[in-house]
Amino acid sequence: MEERELFQRYRETRDVALRNEIAEKYLYIAAVLARKFSGLGVEYDDLYQVAALALVKGIDRFDPDAGVKFSTFITPTVTGEIKNYFRDRSRLVHLPRRVAELKSKLRQAAETLTLQLGRKPTAKEIADALGVTEEEVLGCMEAGSTISLETPVGDGEGRLADVLGDTSDDFDRFETRDAVRTAIGGLSETERFLIKLRFGEELSQTETARRMNVSQMYVSRLERKVLDKLREEIKKGMV
Amino acid sequence: MTLLKLSIPLGNEILTTVRLATGGVCSLAGLDIDRSEDCKLCITESLLLLLHAGYSAARVEFSREEGLLVRVEGEGMGTGKEGAETEISEALLGALAGSVSFERKDGVLTAVMLTF
Numbered sequence A: 001m002e003e004r005e006l007f008q009r010y011r012e013t014r015d016v017a018l019r020n021e022i023a024e025k026y027l028y029i030a031a032v033l034a035r036k037f038s039g040l041g042v043e044y045d046d047l048y049q050v051a052a053l054a055l056v057k058g059i060d061r062f063d064p065d066a067g068v069k070f071s072t073f074i075t076p077t078v079t080g081e082i083k084n085y086f087r088d089r090s091r092l093v094h095l096p097r098r099v100a101e102l103k104s105k106l107r108q109a110a111e112t113l114t115l116q117l118g119r120k121p122t123a124k125e126i127a128d129a130l131g132v133t134e135e136e137v138l139g140c141m142e143a144g145s146t147i148s149l150e151t152p153v154g155d156g157e158g159r160l161a162d163v164l165g166d167t168s169d170d171f172d173r174f175e176t177r178d179a180v181r182t183a184i185g186g187l188s189e190t191e192r193f194l195i196k197l198r199f200g201e202e203l204s205q206t207e208t209a210r211r212m213n214v215s216q217m218y219v220s221r222l223e224r225k226v227l228d229k230l231r232e233e234i235k236k237g238m239v
Numbered sequence B: 001m002t003l004l005k006l007s008i009p010l011g012n013e014i015l016t017t018v019r020l021a022t023g024g025v026c027s028l029a030g031l032d033i034d035r036s037e038d039c040k041l042c043i044t045e046s047l048l049l050l051l052h053a054g055y056s057a058a059r060v061e062f063s064r065e066e067g068l069l070v071r072v073e074g075e076g077m078g079t080g081k082e083g084a085e086t087e088i089s090e091a092l093l094g095a096l097a098g099s100v101s102f103e104r105k106d107g108v109l110t111a112v113m114l115t116f
Helices: A003-013 A016-037 A044-061 A070-089 A097-117 A123-130 A134-142 A169-185 A189-200 A205-212 A216-238 B012-028 B033-052 B086-096
Strands: B002-009 B057-064 B068-075 B099-105 B108-115
Touching: A003 A016, A016 A044, A016 A070, A016 B033, A016 B086, A044 A070, A070 B086, A097 A123, A097 A134, A123 A134, A123 B012, A123 B033, A134 B012, A134 B033, A169 A216, A189 A205, A189 A216, A205 A216, A216 B099, B002 B012, B012 B033, B012 B057, B033 B057, B033 B068, B033 B086, B033 B108, B086 B099
Parallel strands: none
Antiparallel strands: B002 B057, B057 B068, B068 B108, B099 B108
């Protein structure tokens, strides 16, 4: 069955068996993208799981009549999920002590400077704040810094995932949605319009730029600024 | 303003070196740490695209305009073959870079232009 026909049938029926068939067909995209981000300190298997989950969610949202191929649509979605995973779930271990200590300080300094400057700091600003060289900061950023949930713990018979507390996804989702709604309320009209086009209608940056009558570069910059702003607001709202 | 030009043999073993150099350039250009990570990944991905397209060497040129502009160009002759993952690689670049464009000559990829 052709891609378009497959997705159209799924949109009509919402048949789980059909969704599984689609997922199997495109799982290679999750594998490819997970591999691109592996070697940066997170195990491939963990990234693959994140990517596969994003792929399944994306199948539900994909509109075969929107004029883009599924692989083009899903790649940014999966990439975004992987990046979120790096940002939110990574945990610091398995590094030489000095690097681990510097990495920890680096992360704290990055957070502090982000608040002070109202934007993400550069490597030089972090280096100045920590009194180390820029090279040390750059090298440290390259060093692996995460641990797999599959890492053995205790006598090696259990996994880290087994000893970590469970969380309720429903509660997290409710809390996040509430925080997002509040944060969006604080945006300007233009910023809200951008969010609506990019994440409500899921338009590309180019199409968004056309609708807003501005350049794609402007959309890219504004989007980053707005997302940073939302992230900060959400963080404040959820503390 | 050109910040740095690299001329490199294409091979997996050189990618870490390119990533380190890219990190330095990003810092020089004032990119924040998240954008630096995106930039590193995009450049290595562009190099892999050129490698799969049959090139054995490449030039990477970083210049500072409004943001950071990077041109990754194959040296010598490409075969015109593209890897099975080309489409995903191109979408990945589109997702991470501020903008991306591909130069092709007679259907053969010759260069990737990125902005951050």
